[in-house]
Structure formats: structure tokens, C-alpha cells
Amino acid sequence: MMQRNNIEIRVCMGTGGVASGGTEVLAAFRQEVAASGIAASVKEHCSTHQVGCRGLCAKDVLVDVAIDDEKVTYQFIKPDMVPRIVKEHLLENKPVDEWRVGEDYDRFNQKQIKVVLADCGRIDPEEIDAYIAIGGYEAARDVLNNWYPEEVITEIKQSGLRGRGGAGFPTGLKWELGKKAPGDVKYIICNADEGDPGAFMDRAVIEGNPHSVIEGMLIGAYAICAHHGYVYIRAEYPLAVERLKRALTQARERGFLGNRLFGSNFDFDIKVKLGAGAFVCGEETALIASIEGQRGMPRPKPPFPVNKGLWQRPTVINNVETLANIPAIIRKGCGWYASYGTEKSRGTKVFALTGKIRNPGLIEVPMGITLREIVEDIGGGIAGGKALKAVQTGGPSGGCIPASMLDLNVDYESLARVGSIVGSGGMIVLDEDNCMVNMAQYFVKFTQEESCGKCVPCRVGTKRLLEILERITKGQGREDDIERLETLSGGIRNMSLCGLGQTAPNPVLSTIKYFREEYEAHIRDKKCPSKVCKALLVYSIDEKLCKACGSCLRACPAKAITGEKKVPHKIDQAKCVKCGSCFDVCKFKSVMRD
Template identity: 60%
Template sequence: MSAQNLDRIEVHVCMGTAGVASGGAEVMAAFEEEFKKHGLIGEVKERNCKVKATGCRGLCARDVLVDIHIPGQEEVTYEHVTPEIVPTIVEEHILKGEVVKKWAAKKDYYDFYKLQKRYVLADCGKVDPEDIDDYIAHGGYEAIKKVLKEMTPEEVIEEVKKSGLRGRGGGGFPTGLKWTFCRASKGDLKYLICNADEGDPGAFMDRSIIEGNPHVVIEGMLIAAYAIGCKEGYIYCRAEYPLAIKRVKKALKIAEERGFLGKNILGTDFEFHLHLKEGAGAFVCGEETALIASIEGERGMPRPRPPFPAVKGLWGKPSNVNNVETFANLPLIINNGADWYASIGTEKSKGTKIFALSGKVKSTGLIEVPMGVTVRQLVFDVGGGIPKKRKIKAVQLGGPSGGCLPESLLDTPIDYDSLIAAGAMMGSGGVVVMDETNCMVNVAKFFLTFTQRESCGKCIPCRIGTKTMLDILERICAGEGREGDIELLESLAMDIKTASLCGLGQTAPNPVLTTIKYFRHEYEAHIKDRKCPARECPELIEFVVDEDRCKKCGICFKVCPVGAISWEKGKPAYIDKSKCVKCRECIVNCPFNAID
């Protein structure tokens, strides 16, 4: 490799939460040390080589992820990078031009991105989230410049309406229409609020956007504030996201210093002040009226509607609440046009949607796909399918308030209306994949445990109803189910959905209703046969080895933590029930399903 090819080399290191947790800072330091050692940075400034921190690029399970950018060459990604292998990557790849194949990303890494359309996440993994100049170099703040110079507030709202953008927080209400209500409300002072509370188990979409590109959220809020007529705004982010909090604070400070926030923004008479409010981590504060109460210093509890926040919101003033992903879509719409945006997705669900893919799937992480792809494509084309050669049983969409769809419905398109018709919901974007080892009664119990614990307790249907349903599910999983329990669960669920004050209570029974609808036979097996078909509920498992299925491999013997399993080579294993603590390690690790 000639000397001139060593100019303008960039190494991008994932410094999202997963990257930091996996040792991203140490990897960055190792690259910087090697770059100095070989004269790529330091005194030879004209080379302009960089080691740059970036946000999450999606495939979190492969962190620390590192991209090598050498001018004139194809980008190369390395997985599971540690400080120890950095010198080799620098020596072989950067200096000699030979990719270190044993650490380079393989085909399944690139397959993860094939179906994706990363528009909102386009700069995550490319932009330094703590460098406003890097954001600007990638086209940042061009949309707000266009809005202020070329468009009236009414024109901005019409453009958003024309795009078909719907709220990404879960409800899917048309964004432009929501803005119209707030703009039409009387009052000199109006508030704009970004909901970054994101409390769903396994969800990290909003967090990753803020961590990886906080300025795109700020720019989206500037566009919305101009359209609605807001001078004051809040980003409400849970304090349990320390990295996001840190980067938002820094982004707000530098944006104000550069004239993108405050008075006379970009030399115009537009004024917008943006503040950060750290939430205490209550799931109910994802509901907009509870969130507003929390900002006001009150306990986060929902308020009856009407009046809606667009009329009477924060401190009694007209207010508009959108979530992180909704705001992050706005620069795209302004820069590329409503027609371009509306060409993506389906007739009634436009654009892309970001999901957090987790559970029993080979490739877990953050993904962005066009509306209209099917659940099957999400699991198998993006996620790579189910590990350990097991069969898929269900996919839970929409967070703890979503529904569980069986294998027979995997071809359901992912759009607002199709998912609701199937019994699930878009929600904020959590997707949990389950295989044949998951008990659907236990799954329903897990999600209801979460929503019941997070209930604010203000209304009786949610406070008492979810607790009663949870008690029944716990009995069923413990082998104490009764005739009529299924019907009682269904009746309670419908009462809670009808009478609860806010969306948390109204949707909390969804996992129970959908698991009963599609997996009723598992409930009946628990109640009538005192059996758990998935062998997940310990009280309903006998913990005996089926000698016909046992392959005499000894895996169960090796993984038993209490020495309850005896085994000799060439003979079936045996479980001593007096020692067994029902931890299920033998069941989870047996590749032949030989333990009942």
C-alpha cells in the first residue's frame, strides 16, 4: 500500500450502550495508540486520519463493532473487537491492505441488513453523536434551514400530512393532524414535548436514536415547534438511560451555542428553548398525560381526556407530545419531500419502522424496515431464524401491551391496521421471538407481571383487575388451575380494556387474550392435565429422563448445578428427584428433548 493511501483513514467504533459495555472505550484507546505509533495521527496532521466514536449500528450482540474506512476501498466491519487484536488489525489491514478475515464480519452480518431500509438510523454508526460538526457534515440542520427560509408553518404541517407520517409511539395517530389541533388552540404559550421515556421490556429504539444521533431529534423538534408555534419544549428521558442523558445534555448545550436553539434562530425571529427532564423510570409515564404530570413535578398518573393536551396540557397550556422516532423522521420528510416519504411503506402506514428484535432468534438487535414487510421476514430474513434447529412458536409485538401471534400468522404485514386486526399492535417497536420451549401461559404471566407492577393504581379496573388476572395465571402455572379460569380471564380482560382510564390498562390484557385465542390448548393442558407442554413451568414437570429419546451424551449431567443427575458413558442419565431443585438447566441444554 502506497503512503498516500494512508490519508483520511477513519475507524468507527461503536460507542452505544452495548458497545461501551463490551469495552468500546478501551478499543478506541487501543486504535488511537496504534495510530500514533505508526504516525497516522499526531504530528502528521495533513493525513487527517480519525478514530471516531459512533452510535449503535444495530447488531448489538456482535459488539464491539468496528468499521474501517480507507479511501478508495470497500468498508470492512470487524466483530467482537478487543484491545488485544487492534494491533493486528492496524498492521495487517490498515498498513498492509490485507483484511484479517478471522475477525471480519461474515455473511450473516450483512444478511442482517439486506431487507432493512435505514433512513432514520442512516447516521447511527457514521456520525459522532457528541460532535455537531460531524452531524452538519452529514447534512444535519439543513431541514430546519429550509423550513425557516422557504416554508410557512401551515406549509410544514401540510407537508407532514401529505407524507402520511403517523406517531411512532404506539398509537399511530396522524402526526400532521395532531399538530393542527395544537396550532389551532388559542394561547401565546405552547409546549412541545418529546417522549423518550421508553419503558417496554426489551425495547431500546428511542434510546439508540438519542445515543447515536441526538441532533436529529433536536432538529425534528425545531421543525415541529416552528409548525405548531411553540417557544418552549422538553425532552422527557428516563434517568435510567445515562448515556442518552449525557449526550442530549451536550447536544442541547452546543446547539444553543451555535444558534440552533434560543432566540433569533439562524438569524430569524423564530425562538425555541429546549430543556431536558429526567424521568424516574415509571412505565406509565409513557402515557402523555402522565408524562405531563411528571414534568410538572406531580406523581406520574394519567388524567381523564378530554381535555386533550392539544387544548390543555403542560401547566394548562396547549401542548403537543410526539416520541423520539416521530421527530427523527421529520428532517427526512423536509429534505426529501412528502412524496418520497409516502412512496415507502403501505397505503395507510408510510415510511419505515424501527424495531428492537430480541428473544429466540439468531441475530438480535436494532432494525429499521419499510412498513409492510411481514413478521416472517422480520424473524427469518433479518433475524436469521431460530437457533438450535428449534421451531418458532410465536412472536410478541408491541411491548408488554402487545399481542402474541402464532406461527400461522407470521405472514401478517407489519402495519398499524393489520397487526391490530390480528390481535397485536405496533406499539413502540418491541419484538420478542419465542420457540417451542416457551410456555405461552408463562409468557402471558410475565408480561402481565410487568404491567401490573407498573400500574399507577389510579383506576380500579387496572389496579385490581390486573392483579386478579395475575393471581389466576400464577395459580395455573403452579399447577393449581381450576375449571372456568380461562373464561374468567377473558371476562376480566374485557372489563379492564373497557373501563381503564389510560392506554396502559386498556391494553394490559392483550398478551393474555391473544395467548388464549391462539394457544388455548396450552391453558387447558395446564388446568386439566396438570402438564406444561413446553416444559417451562417447574411445578408441572416430572424431571425424568425418557430413555428412548436419551442419546446418552451426558450434557445434562455436565450442566446440572446441584449434582442431581448421574450418568455413565453409554448409559441413559438418571435424575435424583430428592436433589433436583427444578432449575430446568437440563431441559434447556438437552438437544434431544429427552427430559419430561
């Protein structure tokens, strides 16, 4: 047996990895490695452990086998594949090439720059020692012993870091306001109530590297002189909650939370508050109300939380990703961080790249990268050879950017200029099969259901917005509906109490702006150009092409198709429920959809 210094086997076990069977794969590796007796031959370190999400969940279970400096990554690993990897790769030093990740995995990573996600996928998120081994808590130790709070604030200000939760408020400035706000009791809150459909950045960070968030909070608390912290996290993230709680316990055991931290005079501890699934609780004043035990309803601003927040005390609220950036900025310096990104949008941003993309997943890119690089290089282009239609960013508060603007830089200013937002980092890729009216309807339905009900424009206005969109997609749109949508949207945007309502019309306005012709086709021609809106579709059978094979007849759940052998089949429009089963099963392309 060969002599090796180090062997490390890392099994992807974020929520995606666990769902794909990561737990079983890890168990299989542990068993096989133990049975092989290989550990005895390793000089320094041999470990098999879980890691958080490394981004490309679509290829889970991903496994790294690192022998000394040589790392091989395997994809789609199942427990029964483990013995062969252990035998051939570990014992015989012949990696199993056919199971290795392909070129697209490298392409996926090539243009990414990982700061927040740097150690997700590398370290065991449930072991504080793994975090300490890579320099974890050193930034906090240094700050608490050698820095003045003002110096921390200056450092963060100079790094150019802006809030990653959506609004993009400069983090250093927020801390400065928090520091200056008078009061002997202050709070720092980590907002982990990630709620945008298709967004999972914060979940991945907490699942993959919870200590980085805790350390970031600790540094932030020191900067603003807060001794109490809260993490407000969704109860629907069980794994993240579990790992966060475990990390907090471990940090407390090591004396990284509690009294007189790192030998200084500074006290700080963190409580976890579980959110009960209200999207609006991501809005900071609603979040505060929820922690206080009230119904999650936004309060008017001003006063801003930084002056009157939790229990009326000065409170700084930062997003998970914002806080996870902090330790790295302190360790490597503000200049290093500010060297990434654009003039006004510094650093990197994590996006959840989803939709009709070949390689969906979690990515971290420098601000200012073009949409094209994200979609074509990192994402590998559109799946199934279809044409890109638009990229939706910013979730229900964001907008759709048409394919013609693919060379747009992704940063706060550029996205705002075209009517969308960076938001918390949702990025949904849409192809020619996506109907933009339907898309707008989906997001408005979401915000309408999640409206807290406090103010009229949001509670009733989004309902009326939704009803107009619904009738358009049903072919009942009226000639002046586009203007009606625009007027109503303008009112909701100007009159709503909080960000949820103020941004709710964005998906409607941006799709009208760039895809007006699709609205017009629905309203005037009663056609859905993307063939999505069911009510507008008509299925029929081309008698010349029909071979009367009977497969559509059997597939039809509504018994709407009639026909006999050698007689072309027919669809009874009155019975047709427009499910598309006939269209899908016909081998001769004789079923037409209009």
C-alpha cells in the same frame, strides 16, 4: 506508504458497544494510529471516532475501517486485535479477512431501509460538526427562514408519518391541532420514556444521533408556534442523557437553540426532564403530571394535551423516533418518505428484534414488510435450529402473532387486525421452548407492577388476572379459568382509565386466541407443553439408559438424587426443586423431563 485521500475508523459505542469494550477499542485505535504515523500520509481527512449503535449489537465491538470509498467492517473486536488491523489493513492495505463480518451481517442489513437510523453508526454523536457535515440543521434553517408553519404541517401530513410511540396518530394532524389550539404559550415535548421490556429504539436514536431529534423538535416547535420544549427521558439511560445534554449545549453554542434562530424571529429552547423509572410516565398525561412535579398518574382525556397539556397549555407530545424522521422528510420531501410503506402506514419503522433469533438487534424496515422477511432474512431465523412459535410485538400492550401468520404485513392496520399492535417497536421472537401462558404471565406481572394505582380495573383487575395465570402455571388452574380470564380481560380493557390498563389484557387475550390448547394443557392435563412452567415438570431417570456416572448426583443442589456406582440413579420427587441441573449435565440423555 500509499497515498490516501480519506481514512475513517468508526468504533461502535452505543450502550451495547461500550458494554462490550468499545471505549478501550477506540483508545487502542487512537494510540495505534498515532504511533503508526499514518495520518501524515492522508491527503484530506483522517479520523478515528465513536459512532452510535448500527443495529447488530450482538457482534459488538463492531468497527468500520473506511479507506477512501472502500469500507470494511470488523466484528467482535478487542483492544489486542487493534495493532494487527492497523498494521495489515491501514499500512499494508490487506484487510484482516478472518475478523471481518460475515454474510449474516450483510443479510441483516439487506432488507432494511434506514431513515431514522441512517446516520447512527456513521457519525460521532458527540460532535455537532459531524451532524452539520451531513446536512444537519439545514432543514431547520430552511424551515425557519422560508416556510410558513402551515406549510410544514402540510408537508408532514402528506408524508403520512404517524406517531411511532405506539398509538400511530398522524403526526401532521397532531401538529395542526397544536397550531390551531388557542394560546400564546405552547409546549412541544419529546417522549423518550421508553419502557417496554426488550425495546431500545429510542435509546439508540438518542445515543447515535441526538441532533436529529433536536432538529425535529425545533421544526415541530416552529410548526405549532411553541417556544419551549422538553425531552422527558429515563434516568436509566445514562449514556443517552449525557449525549443529549451535550448535544443541547452544542446546539445552543451554535445558536441553533435560543433566541432569533438562524436569523429568523423564532425563539426556542429545550429542557431535559429525567423520568424516575415509572413505565406509566410514557403515557402522555402521566408524563405531563411528572414534568409538573406531580406523581405520574394519567389524567382523563379529553381534554387532550393538545388543548390542555403541560401547565394547562396546548402541548404536542411526539416520540423520539417520530421527531427523528422530521429533518429527513423536510430535506428529501414528503413524496420520498411516503414512497415507503403501505397505503395507510407510510415510511419506515424501527424495531428492537430480540428473543430466540439468530441476529438480534435494532432494525429499521419499510412498513408493510412481512414478518417472515424480518424473522428469516434480517434476523437469520431461529437460533439453535428450533421451530418458531410466535412473534410478540408491541410489548406489554401488544400481542403474540403465531408462526402460521408469518406472511403478515407489518403495519398498523394488519397487526391490529390480528389482535396485536406495532407499538413502540418491541419485537420478541419466541420458539417452541417458550410457554405462551408463561409469556402472558410475564407481561401481566409487568403491567401490574407498573400500574399507577389510580383506577380499580387496572390496579386490582390486573392483579387478579396475574393470580389466575400464576395458578394455571402452577398446575392449580380451574376448568373455568379461561372464561374467567376472558371476562376479566374484557372488563379491564373497557373500564381502565388510560392506555396502560386498556391494553394490559392484550397479551392474555392474544395467547388465548392463538394458543388456547396450551392453556388447556396446563389446566386439564397439568402439563406445560413447552417444558417451562417448573411446577408442572417432573424429572426422572430412565434406568435403562443411566450409566450411573454420578454427574447428576453431583450437580443436584437439593441432594435429591441417590445412587451408587453401577446402580442406576433415582430422583426423590419430594426433594427435587426442578432446577434442571441433572437434565443439563446428563451425557446419556437418561434424565427425562415431562
